[in-house]
Amino acid sequence: MAHPALRQAFAQRKFIVAPGIFDMISAKVADGMGFDCLYGTGFGTVASHLGVPDAGIATYTDMVARMGQMARGVRTPMIADADTGYGGLLNVRHTVMGYEAAGISGIQLEDQEIPKKCGHTPGRRVIPAEEMVLKIKVAAEARVSPDFLIVARTDARTTLGLEEAIRRGLMFGDAGADVVFIESPESEAEMRAIGKAISKPLLANMVEGGRTPLLPAATLAAIGYAIAIYPAVGFLAMAAAMERVYGHLKQHGDSIAIGESYGFKRMTELMGFPEVWDFDQRWAQPEAAKAAE
Structure with a gap:
């Protein structure tokens, strides 16, 4: 069931910082850090699960299983990337129903053509705005809980310009999106223009090495944003650390x-081994002793 804390945070205008998670280790580490929200990154999840580019190769089945596994393994509310909804309107409805049933608290849908491409990479093309509006309306109707959030993303800025991206953001908000996500603005000035134009909660995508400038949370909040996701920070740090030690x-x-590393003892605790050992103490050893009599 979707967690009501996210909608409450937006209503209270509490700025949300959401780290990207992509596997169960990253999910459990982030879950213990006290964040208000976690973000299931498409790039990182596809990379860690399939080892291929986030370029429309992963299917709904791949993603709902992986995202649901992470959502069920954490206590923190999670927003998850769902690409284009994996097809047309019927696919969008099925995707929303599946993601919500999997325990996710919010779904991100984008207006790219199929097959989609990762944001901040070249060659992204978008569908007509009116088609995306229908997808958002279907998504809003398909959810069971009003606490399940619809995050509507447009990739129009890179190919069609900022004005069209803002126009789409306004349309998507009017269609029922709870959060508007304008991907890849290319300057702080553009981000400020977005913040002035759109009153719906806005999402900023902070990608290290991406097209958008990295701004502090306080600045993002001041210019009109409600949430910042950091989809790549975890897997970039992981890859750098593994490259060093390997x-x-x-x-x-x-x-x-x-x-110094994370420590084997800490990892066993993170993965829940103490509970297993306690179970063994209470059940496995008495059974073994009984069998030996």
Whole structure:
């Protein structure tokens, strides 16, 4: 069931910072950090699950299973990327129903042509705005709980310009989107223009090395944004750390001098081993003792 905390936070104008999660380790680490929301990144989830580009290759079945697994494994409300809804209007309805049933609190849908491409990469093309409006209306009707949020994204800025992107953002808000996501503005001035034009809660996509400038949370809140997602920060840090330690292992043949790591004990605790050990103490060992009599 969708968590009501997200809608309440938007109503109270509380700015939300949402780290990207992409597998169960990242989900559990982020879940223990006290964030108000987690963001299931399409790029990172497709990369970690399938090892391929986020370019429309992953299916609804791939994504709802993976996103649902993460949502069920955390206590923090989660918004999840669902690309274009994986097809037409009937697909959108099915996707919303599936994501909500999986325990996700919000779904991100975008106006790209199929097959979609990852935001901040070239070659993205969008469908007519009127087609996306219908998708949003279908999505809003398909949800069971009013606390399940519809995040409507437009990729129009890169190919059609800022004015068209803002026009679409306004249309998407009027169609029933709870949050408007204008992808890839290319300057702080553009972001300020978006904040002035659109009154619906706005989402900022903070991608390290992407097309949009990285602004502090306080600045984003001041210019009209309600939530900032950081989809890549986790998997970029993970890849850098693994490249460093694997490189050391290959060069030196040991892990002795790698330095401080997360720690095996902490990882066993994160994954829930103490509960397993407690279970064994209460059940497995008494059964073994009984069998030995």
